[in-house]
Amino acid sequence: MKDSMFQTIQLGQLTLANRIVMPPMTRSRASQPGNIANEMMAQYYAQRASAGLIVAEGTQISPMGQGYAWTPGIYSQEQIAGWKKVTDAVHAKGGAIFAQLWHVGRVTHPDNIGGEQPISSSALKAENVKVFIDNGSDEPGFVDVVEPRAMTKQDIEHVIGEYRQAALNAIEAGFDGIELHAANGYLINQFIDSQANNRSDEYGGSIENRLRFLGEVVEAMSDAIGADRVGVRLAPFTSLNGTVDNTPVETYTAAAALLNKLNVVYMHIAEVDWDDAPDTPVRFKQAVREAYQGVIIYAGRYDTDKAAKALEGGLADMIGFGRPFIANPDLPNRIRNGYPLAAHDPATLFGGNEKGLLDYPEYQAV
Numbered sequence: 001m002k003d004s005m006f007q008t009i010q011l012g013q014l015t016l017a018n019r020i021v022m023p024p025m026t027r028s029r030a031s032q033p034g035n036i037a038n039e040m041m042a043q044y045y046a047q048r049a050s051a052g053l054i055v056a057e058g059t060q061i062s063p064m065g066q067g068y069a070w071t072p073g074i075y076s077q078e079q080i081a082g083w084k085k086v087t088d089a090v091h092a093k094g095g096a097i098f099a100q101l102w103h104v105g106r107v108t109h110p111d112n113i114g115g116e117q118p119i120s121s122s123a124l125k126a127e128n129v130k131v132f133i134d135n136g137s138d139e140p141g142f143v144d145v146v147e148p149r150a151m152t153k154q155d156i157e158h159v160i161g162e163y164r165q166a167a168l169n170a171i172e173a174g175f176d177g178i179e180l181h182a183a184n185g186y187l188i189n190q191f192i193d194s195q196a197n198n199r200s201d202e203y204g205g206s207i208e209n210r211l212r213f214l215g216e217v218v219e220a221m222s223d224a225i226g227a228d229r230v231g232v233r234l235a236p237f238t239s240l241n242g243t244v245d246n247t248p249v250e251t252y253t254a255a256a257a258l259l260n261k262l263n264v265v266y267m268h269i270a271e272v273d274w275d276d277a278p279d280t281p282v283r284f285k286q287a288v289r290e291a292y293q294g295v296i297i298y299a300g301r302y303d304t305d306k307a308a309k310a311l312e313g314g315l316a317d318m319i320g321f322g323r324p325f326i327a328n329p330d331l332p333n334r335i336r337n338g339y340p341l342a343a344h345d346p347a348t349l350f351g352g353n354e355k356g357l358l359d360y361p362e363y364q365a366v
């Protein structure tokens with residue numbers, strides 16, 4: 001049963017050792033000032049290099065793309081050099097690692113973006129959404145997001161250029177590829193989901209129009225580094241960070257068809273992951289399988305059994321285990337041998353130092 005998880009799989013030019021993905025997880029430990037990936041992060045990812053694929057934490061493509069204090073960027077030379085430490089450490093242990101490229105759009109606060117007003121598809125504020133700031137004066141903490149301004153055509157072109165450059169920077173930093181973060185209510189999701197987009201130009205209205213920005217960003221990045229090194233993460237059914245689509249099955253099946261046409265190497269679907277969340281409809285997973293020929297990854301509350309079933313059912317090619325990877329650096333080995341899993345400490349997820357990042361041990365048989 002578990003064998004299905006330990007078959008190799010081809011991902012573009014890469015042959016991955018197993019079907020287990022460490023999905024992107026923000027840990028907010030980049031070096032300050034400058035939001036630079038560091039030695040501590042390199043050790044953390046290297047400890048988890050037995051995953052078939054690591055997708056590193058959300059990484060802003062520009063200063064305007066940052067939503068939370070202390071997340072890493074990939075637009076300065078120092079940031080590229082910081083990430084090189086991470087990719088070298090993972091490759092030394094035989095792992096594969098993609099960068100997750102992130103622009104938060106409206107999910108931020110002026111204190112995180114140099115005092116600017118955030119940008120989005122539309123001038124619509126995300127309701128009941130908070131972000132973490134560290135403005136240097138008061139205690140760091142959570143604040144409400146503010147109303148963004150709608151991006152002009154010029155802004156759109158500019159941000160597409162930033163994504164393109166970030167993809168090039170990721171390759172320079174030694175990543176095996178990039179994952180475009182189009183999930184969880186951030187900028188690209190703010191174009192896709194009908195309730196976050198009230199534009200009346202060619203970027204709003206119909207599904208085709210709301211997918212236009214996604215398509216143009218993917219094309220620009222693929223042109224720069226090759227579609228066989230570009231994956232995309234989508235979150236069809238979540239309302240995370242205040243984005244909701246009125247017809248998610250139709251919208252995201254169309255997204256799958258678009259990404260198929262653009263030949264991206266994988267689609268990574270973030271499923272709803274809170275307790276008692278409804279399952280993703282099987283008819284949607286079937287529609288994605290029919291529309292899209294590349295590698296399909298699902299993540300969200302998987303355990304060994306559910307993952308093995310998903311792979312054997314044929315609608316998924318790889319499975320992401322998020323929270324389990326935090327406290328179990330040797331997760332694939334534990335899954336293979338049926339060893340118990342350790343629980344993570346929620347208090348050390350974001351910010352801080354080695355504690356809760358590097359000190360989770362591998363399994364020791366007693």
Ligand SMILES: Cc1cc2nc3c(=O)[nH]c(=O)nc-3n(C[C@H](O)[C@H](O)[C@H](O)COP(=O)(O)O)c2cc1C
Pocket residue numbers: 023024025026027057058100181183184233270271273299300301302320321322323324349
């Ligand atoms: C601490 C933490 C940080 C996360 N950060 C990101 C992120 O930067 N980008 C992203 O796409 N998803 C992020 N996620 C979502 C995870 O990638 C994953 O989809 C989610 O945890 C569900 O999987 P799980 O139930 O196996 O944990 C984060 C999740 C956690 C727990």
